[in-house]
Amino acid sequence: MRRCLIIEDDTENAQYVANGLRELGWWVAVCRDGMDAVGRSIDEAWDLIILDRMLPNDVDGLSILKTLRSMGRKTPVVVLSALAATDERVRGLKTGCDDYLTKPFAFSELAARIEAILRRSQPDEGIREMRVADMRVDLIARSVERAGRAIALQPREFRLLAYLLLHQGRVVTRTMLLESVWDYRFDPQTNVIDVHISRLRSKIDKDALVPLIHTVRGVGYTLSAGGPRGEIAG
Amino acid sequence: MKSAFARWWSSIAFRQALIFGALVVFTMIVLLAVFYVQTVGAWQRRIDSQIETTTQRLVDYDKRSGSLALGNHINSLLGDGIDSDTEVYTLVAPDGHVVAGNLAVTGDITGATRSISEHRVLRAGRPSRSRLRVTALSDGSILIVGRDMQDQHELEELIRGAIYSGAVATLLMAVAGALLFRRQLERRIGTIRETAARIERGDLAQRVPISAQQDEFARLSRDINAMLDRIHALMEGVRHVSNTIAHNIRTPLSRVLARLYTAQNAPKPAEAFPDAVGFAIAEIQDLNVVFDKLLRIAEVESGARRQTFATVSLNEIAVNALDLYDAVAESKGLTLTHTLDAQPTVTGDGDLLANAVANLIDNAIKYTPSGGAIHVDTRRDGPSVTLTVRDNGRGIPEEERTRVGTRFYRLDRTVPGWGLGLASVLAIARLHGGSLQLQDAGPGLIAQLVLPVTA
Numbered sequence A: 001m002r003r004c005l006i007i008e009d010d011t012e013n014a015q016y017v018a019n020g021l022r023e024l025g026w027w028v029a030v031c032r033d034g035m036d037a038v039g040r041s042i043d044e045a046w047d048l049i050i051l052d053r054m055l056p057n058d059v060d061g062l063s064i065l066k067t068l069r070s071m072g073r074k075t076p077v078v079v080l081s082a083l084a085a086t087d088e089r090v091r092g093l094k095t096g097c098d099d100y101l102t103k104p105f106a107f108s109e110l111a112a113r114i115e116a117i118l119r120r121s122q123p124d125e126g127i128r129e130m131r132v133a134d135m136r137v138d139l140i141a142r143s144v145e146r147a148g149r150a151i152a153l154q155p156r157e158f159r160l161l162a163y164l165l166l167h168q169g170r171v172v173t174r175t176m177l178l179e180s181v182w183d184y185r186f187d188p189q190t191n192v193i194d195v196h197i198s199r200l201r202s203k204i205d206k207d208a209l210v211p212l213i214h215t216v217r218g219v220g221y222t223l224s225a226g227g228p229r230g231e232i233a234g
Numbered sequence B: 001m002k003s004a005f006a007r008w009w010s011s012i013a014f015r016q017a018l019i020f021g022a023l024v025v026f027t028m029i030v031l032l033a034v035f036y037v038q039t040v041g042a043w044q045r046r047i048d049s050q051i052e053t054t055t056q057r058l059v060d061y062d063k064r065s066g067s068l069a070l071g072n073h074i075n076s077l078l079g080d081g082i083d084s085d086t087e088v089y090t091l092v093a094p095d096g097h098v099v100a101g102n103l104a105v106t107g108d109i110t111g112a113t114r115s116i117s118e119h120r121v122l123r124a125g126r127p128s129r130s131r132l133r134v135t136a137l138s139d140g141s142i143l144i145v146g147r148d149m150q151d152q153h154e155l156e157e158l159i160r161g162a163i164y165s166g167a168v169a170t171l172l173m174a175v176a177g178a179l180l181f182r183r184q185l186e187r188r189i190g191t192i193r194e195t196a197a198r199i200e201r202g203d204l205a206q207r208v209p210i211s212a213q214q215d216e217f218a219r220l221s222r223d224i225n226a227m228l229d230r231i232h233a234l235m236e237g238v239r240h241v242s243n244t245i246a247h248n249i250r251t252p253l254s255r256v257l258a259r260l261y262t263a264q265n266a267p268k269p270a271e272a273f274p275d276a277v278g279f280a281i282a283e284i285q286d287l288n289v290v291f292d293k294l295l296r297i298a299e300v301e302s303g304a305r306r307q308t309f310a311t312v313s314l315n316e317i318a319v320n321a322l323d324l325y326d327a328v329a330e331s332k333g334l335t336l337t338h339t340l341d342a343q344p345t346v347t348g349d350g351d352l353l354a355n356a357v358a359n360l361i362d363n364a365i366k367y368t369p370s371g372g373a374i375h376v377d378t379r380r381d382g383p384s385v386t387l388t389v390r391d392n393g394r395g396i397p398e399e400e401r402t403r404v405g406t407r408f409y410r411l412d413r414t415v416p417g418w419g420l421g422l423a424s425v426l427a428i429a430r431l432h433g434g435s436l437q438l439q440d441a442g443p444g445l446i447a448q449l450v451l452p453v454t455a
Helices: A011-023 A034-043 A061-070 A086-095 A107-120 A155-166 A174-180 A192-204 B002-009 B012-079 B150-200 B216-265 B269-302 B304-308 B314-331 B350-367 B421-431
Strands: A003-007 A027-031 A048-052 A077-081 A099-102 A129-132 A135-138 A143-146 A149-151 A171-173 A213-216 A220-223 B087-092 B098-101 B117-123 B126-136 B142-148 B310-313 B335-340 B345-348 B373-381 B384-391 B435-440 B445-452
Touching (some): A011 A027, A048 A061, A048 A107, A171 A174, A174 A220, B002 B012, B012 B126, B150 B216, B269 B304, B269 B421, B314 B350, B421 B435, B421 B445
Parallel strands (some): A003 A048
Antiparallel strands (some): B117 B126
């Protein structure tokens, strides 16, 4: 069972995240005090730490993160904070967190980002080719085949497909796609991402027996051979 | 008295005036000292040289005619009525008796030979101070030549007295001047301080009255007033912004509350809840987006991101934005075309500029009906580079154009949005020292992001 430590002083928020993670099969501990948190985060083994920034007694969560990293611990850390300014975010990432999410947030967004981080922490080195159902993708030659038939993709469509493939079976949100595939950090008012996905879908899933790209209502998208498995309560 | 002085001393005007007064007094003292030394000293030196010459003359006389004749000569000198008030001549025989002269001789006078020095003596029976030259003659008798200094000392006393009283008078005048100066300055500063105090108490409309004289204080007062005007305008702006923000955040909050209360009071609450909760979640998510956008605009306006400026290619930014939006344009039945000028680079924040460009294209797509055309171009124009997004949609009426870019201002409330897109583009343009210009494309809108080219 995967173990997660939530360092957060607000009971309501901590419960919300803890319940969500428990539903996904995590073992969760909540720590409300900054001093306590330093000890627990170092003494015990965790698969993930979720860290709030403004803790009681003027403790900045980032100082806990700093201590952890200075001791060589590579535990994935997601910072959850109301401090949303770009320089605060940059400070968080520089201190060594794996993702920085601003409050308020939807649990689905957090869950999707956690999955992305955990996948990243097990790097798929040297993977040249990936297969899902009857689709074969060559990551080096950047070519795609479905049922033995070559599919021509634009470079950006290929990047989109590759990102979905790397997060196979997991949900990726629109914000994640916008950030990772297009490198944008803003909130478009038109459905840009949906249109790109539907284009990609029309090329990949057209005439196929098994659709691969699925919409997860209210959250985002997932790529899998067996339907939208990774559905998350949001 | 001491506390009064302490109070005066704490006044810079008083201190300055007093220091200046002290400087004047010091200068005067130096001046008078020089004067004193020059006059009194010169006089003394003349007397000494006179004594010296006379001594020489009498010594020669003694060599030529002997000490007896010298005694007679001294008697005739004393009796000639010239300088009889001041002259001192005395000849003392080797056995100690006075041969001729007007001085009561004591041992410590005859012992002091060789140089001219001053002694308290009895001259013609009257006590006085005299400068004396004591010379031993060849036959062992002693010649004393001198000059009574009593008058001169009295004169010196007089001059010294004049100097002292003059210095005291100047000092008193300096102190009085310092006090007067302090009062003058205090009065001028007082008006400024009074205004400041009234402003501090909350009356922001107060301004410093400007005196008729065009002096430093008038200039300072004008500067202060200009500063106050600017602060006042900024505060008005802030108040306007916070009012609109409050309105735009309270309205959705009250909508959510109303919906939830209604559901709570419905005949069958359980049936009304799912809809109300869905509504509440959607509204709060919207609010969160609004809040985020507002904070980002504020962050841009604060100018903090200028620290991370780098050289960025506007064409690259435009190409990325086009790449993001071509699909959605196509799906809406719009043609999205572009012409890009040769590599215009600007100094700025790539992320923010990308947001601005994406926002402009996003807007064009939103407000252009199906079948329309959107054209993006970049053009270098001397010291500036312009990115233009031109559409043939409904455009913005001329009288509304200046208001676009104000937070929460929306031309059409039926189209989804928050009225923050162009406000953020405007803030980003200003951060980069550029501007956002809106023109009529007849029909449609020409939105131009004008930025200074990297120097």
